[in-house]
Amino acid sequence: MSAHEEAAIRGQIEKVIDGLRAKDLDILREPYASDVVSFDVEPPLQHVGxxxxxxxxARVFQVFETVDYELRDLMLSIGGDVAFGYAFGRLSGTMRNGVAAAGMWVRVTYGLRKIDGTWRIAHDQVSVPFDIVSGKGVVDLEP
Incomplete structure (x- = not known):
């Protein structure tokens, strides 16, 4: 894995964080592939495109007045024109009703493709562990 390629991918993921903190959909558009498939924590099972x-x-921005996003332990594997990464992420901020939301730690996986010389996020998945007996998500864990 070359340092240049790793820096380029980390830069794209940082753009996502910058876009979230700025609540700016134009910034958020740039790091994603146009045909991105996202398996997010909110329904439906997949968001395509x-x-x-x-x-x-945009739905997050409707709920939050201010947004912060923290990413921990990002690990990358890069090969040719595809790469994947995984990390822990936490969205937090102040909701529009003034309540501070500390957020929850989630598991984040990124799949990237190099498209016309630029790394783009082609797939992301966000998940929480669940308790198999109750069938409920476990949202109070920390990395």
Whole structure:
């Protein structure tokens, strides 16, 4: 894995974080492939295409007055024109009603493709562990 390729991918993921903090859909559009498939924590099971991905983020912005996003332990594997990464992420901020939301830690997986010389997020998946007995998500874990 070359340092240049890793830096380029990390830069794209940082753009996602920058876009979230700025609540700016134009910034968020750039790092994603136009045909991105996202398996997010909110329904439906999948969001297909950049417009669906941005609509998901727009719903977050409707709920939050301020947004922060923290990413921990990002690990990358790069080969040719495809790469994947995984990390822990936490969305937090202040909701429009003034309540501070500390958020929950989730598991994030990225699948990237190099498209016309630029790394783009072609797939992302966000998940929480669940308790197999109750069938409920476990949202109080920390990395």
């Amino acid at each position: 950049i417009e669906a991905k941005l609509a998901s983020w």
